[in-house]
Amino acid sequence: MATRKSSAKPNVSAEELLSFYREMLLIRRFEEKAGQLYGMGLIGGFCHLYIGQEAVVVGLEAAAEEGDKRVTSYRDHGHMLACGMDPKGVMAELTGRESGYSKGKGGSMHMFSKEKHFYGGHGIVGAQVPIGAGLAFSDKYKGNDRVTFVYFGDGAANQGQVAETYNMAQLWDLPVVFVIENNQYAMGTSVQRATKSPDFWERGAAYGIAGEMVDGMDVLAVKEAGEKAVAHCRAGKGPYILEVKTYRYRGHSMSDPAKYRTREEVQKMREERDAIEHVRQLLLTGGHASEDDLKSIDKEIKDVVNAAADFAKESPEPALSELWTDIYA
Amino acid sequence: MATEILMPALSPTMEEGTLAKWLVKEGDTVSSGDILAEIETDKATMEFEAVDEGVVGKLLIAEGTEGVKVNTPIAVLLDEGESADDIASATSAAAALSSAAPVEKAATEAAEAPAPAAPKAPEVDLSPDWPEGTPMKAQTVREALRDAMAEEMRADDRVYLMGEEVAEYQGAYKVSQGLLDEFGAKRVIDTPITEHGFAGIAVGAAFGGLKPIVEFMTFNFAMQAIDQIINSAAKTRYMSGGQMDSPMVFRGPNGAAARVGAQHSQDYAAWYMQIPGLKVVMPYSAADAKGLLKSAIRDPNPVIFLENELLYGHSFDVPVLEDFTIPLGKAKIWREGKDVTIVSFGTSMQFALEAAEKLAEDGIDAEVIDLRTLRPMDTDSIIRSVMKTNRCVTVEEGWPQGSVGSYISSVLMQQAFDYLDAPVINCTGKDVPMPYAANLEKLALVTTDEVIEAVKQVTYR
Ligand SMILES: Cc1ncc(C[n+]2csc(CCOP(=O)(O)OP(=O)(O)O)c2C)c(N)n1
Ligand SMILES: [Mg+2]
Numbered sequence: 001m002a003t004r005k006s007s008a009k010p011n012v013s014a015e016e017l018l019s020f021y022r023e024m025l026l027i028r029r030f031e032e033k034a035g036q037l038y039g040m041g042l043i044g045g046f047c048h049l050y051i052g053q054e055a056v057v058v059g060l061e062a063a064a065e066e067g068d069k070r071v072t073s074y075r076d077h078g079h080m081l082a083c084g085m086d087p088k089g090v091m092a093e094l095t096g097r098e099s100g101y102s103k104g105k106g107g108s109m110h111m112f113s114k115e116k117h118f119y120g121g122h123g124i125v126g127a128q129v130p131i132g133a134g135l136a137f138s139d140k141y142k143g144n145d146r147v148t149f150v151y152f153g154d155g156a157a158n159q160g161q162v163a164e165t166y167n168m169a170q171l172w173d174l175p176v177v178f179v180i181e182n183n184q185y186a187m188g189t190s191v192q193r194a195t196k197s198p199d200f201w202e203r204g205a206a207y208g209i210a211g212e213m214v215d216g217m218d219v220l221a222v223k224e225a226g227e228k229a230v231a232h233c234r235a236g237k238g239p240y241i242l243e244v245k246t247y248r249y250r251g252h253s254m255s256d257p258a259k260y261r262t263r264e265e266v267q268k269m270r271e272e273r274d275a276i277e278h279v280r281q282l283l284l285t286g287g288h289a290s291e292d293d294l295k296s297i298d299k300e301i302k303d304v305v306n307a308a309a310d311f312a313k314e315s316p317e318p319a320l321s322e323l324w325t326d327i328y329a
Numbered sequence: 330m331a332t333e334i335l336m337p338a339l340s341p342t343m344e345e346g347t348l349a350k351w352l353v354k355e356g357d358t359v360s361s362g363d364i365l366a367e368i369e370t371d372k373a374t375m376e377f378e379a380v381d382e383g384v385v386g387k388l389l390i391a392e393g394t395e396g397v398k399v400n401t402p403i404a405v406l407l408d409e410g411e412s413a414d415d416i417a418s419a420t421s422a423a424a425a426l427s428s429a430a431p432v433e434k435a436a437t438e439a440a441e442a443p444a445p446a447a448p449k450a451p452e453v454d455l456s457p458d459w460p461e462g463t464p465m466k467a468q469t470v471r472e473a474l475r476d477a478m479a480e481e482m483r484a485d486d487r488v489y490l491m492g493e494e495v496a497e498y499q500g501a502y503k504v505s506q507g508l509l510d511e512f513g514a515k516r517v518i519d520t521p522i523t524e525h526g527f528a529g530i531a532v533g534a535a536f537g538g539l540k541p542i543v544e545f546m547t548f549n550f551a552m553q554a555i556d557q558i559i560n561s562a563a564k565t566r567y568m569s570g571g572q573m574d575s576p577m578v579f580r581g582p583n584g585a586a587a588r589v590g591a592q593h594s595q596d597y598a599a600w601y602m603q604i605p606g607l608k609v610v611m612p613y614s615a616a617d618a619k620g621l622l623k624s625a626i627r628d629p630n631p632v633i634f635l636e637n638e639l640l641y642g643h644s645f646d647v648p649v650l651e652d653f654t655i656p657l658g659k660a661k662i663w664r665e666g667k668d669v670t671i672v673s674f675g676t677s678m679q680f681a682l683e684a685a686e687k688l689a690e691d692g693i694d695a696e697v698i699d700l701r702t703l704r705p706m707d708t709d710s711i712i713r714s715v716m717k718t719n720r721c722v723t724v725e726e727g728w729p730q731g732s733v734g735s736y737i738s739s740v741l742m743q744q745a746f747d748y749l750d751a752p753v754i755n756c757t758g759k760d761v762p763m764p765y766a767a768n769l770e771k772l773a774l775v776t777t778d779e780v781i782e783a784v785k786q787v788t789y790r
Binding site: 032111134160263 | 335337339340341343361362364372373375376378380399400489515520521523525526527528529531532533534535536537538539556557560561565566567568569570571572573574576605606608629
């Protein structure tokens, strides 16, 4: 099956294109700022940036409805921004401050928002996959038609618990969309060095799960595939797998020697396949926005991100008494 | 305004590095994502990318310079239309920031961090588990557990049971007998043999507002799922700043059965007892099994409920009450005595009680405490008893190193040192994998005679 791409003349409104542009740009600028704060020592530990992969989560969020759930790995900043969490609260968690989403106790990899139905932020590769199926299980049990999106990497796709979850999700017809964000590397290990069955979505066939491969640098294609997957789940037909081909421009985490791929490979993706540039061109060539319009959006977003950074720097660290809270309900 | 580019921290531990190579020169225009330099740390050489766009006004640190401290300005970036003259006015905003960085402050404050509430004179809840005069009926532990689940499932439709062979087979050890008939396949769910996966699904279901009971065919197999139990169920409340709950029970037989060898005979009490975020229960009697399981199901936290195959068929008196629970974290005194305190839990209670009876024949009056819950542990009850007897022996099935007993010993040393007249002795399983041969298996397990011997030692008889 061919990778889904958006059609030459996509059926999309100017408004929607602009919102994709805005949301993807917010993620990118936010992540750049996070990288900067990390360099200054204001963010510590592991910090995994989402730069390059923005179209995946923005496209899929466009296919979600209120009440749908999402859960992902440690590479989670983009998912949180895309589901409407406050950039200030996310950034303040990155700096380990009291007004962060987890009061500074979770950090970059562990954040949650019940209000936005965002269930983390998980640091153990693959652990979010059964958890996502379990969230879908809870909705099916309650008899509503909500859908859960569970995001995981090409590396995670090789975990045993993913296979276990596929089996049970299909066995029990759970309304879960498995989104494999195939950015082609798990830390320094390319997909080719990790498996001889590199088309991850095809593994669903072993369990009878429908799926497809999508161009993840094309936000319109992602949204379209997402809508199909969601419709499948909402109709009670069980899970669906979307393998989204994407690329991370930055290192795996902030401390990545980047010796496993060439500079040219990264540069080529950035120049030829960038998802934000794609939408930017659609906006300009379609006459939906002028350079000036886009400049003012850029400025707007820069301000949002700077405000988040200032907030995150100014917010106090958690009170020492917080060490002992939130262990038991 | 001109901005300074600072030496970045490229790893969680980096304090300084070598500016190995500049990949831009003065006058170059750069945009976000362009690689500016290669920086060498003790771990690796890494590329350093531009975040802002502009023109490289000046390189402040020559390539090849070693020991460049993080946050030192290494270059100046000019906006369009600015000249190198603007460099002088570039403020060291970032440097100012770095002095406000929280790292050092945290280190000094750590010493002042409040310790957990200081131990006070033990306050022990001595209330009876049920009112005096309550009618009793004999019931096996197996039936008590089943009744506990059934009652809680009737009371709360968010409670459901999942595990291998729990539904149609009626439970590998027949604990869930009849539940499928009463509650149907929606709430009594047979899983495939995938402990890691279904434990994770149950955690997700708990995040989603349900109250799962996960049955492990035995806890030996829960090792496949221990990541989900600890990393996902136990820690998420903390990591989410209190937003997320995992109200669920992981239950099943734990410890040695009979002649099933090393992989099927292990006591996990000490393992789970260590984890903040978990509660751990290990009942001995049928009444406790019922009252504690009902509490565990209602508890908003993840609870590890350790049963024992050999106890399933034992009968005990169980109170006949509409709704009978026993609070988690409350020990039970089975036998009062003044000469020595024997602390045990779960199946090992049999040896503790038997030893106490035999010791009585020799004129040694032992107090026997059943912890019932290992986390939170009712150490106050132990301390209170030791303040009276001045001697303590612990009895458990698990291995000696890092045992429940060694924790109790340390609590007693720190909180009741002046009351101890003899070193605490821990009777444990032997420090070997469980052998299969009948004679060796017997040797590997803790015995009543060993408990008696230990008591004689601490009472100097
Ligand atoms: C169980 C487990 N093993 C190893 C790690 C260390 N680790 C963190 S991320 C990672 C690579 C995962 O790659 P992938 O799933 O492709 O996700 P990506 O980082 O590309 O988003 C590894 C090995 C971990 N966190 N958990
Ligand atoms: Mg990957």
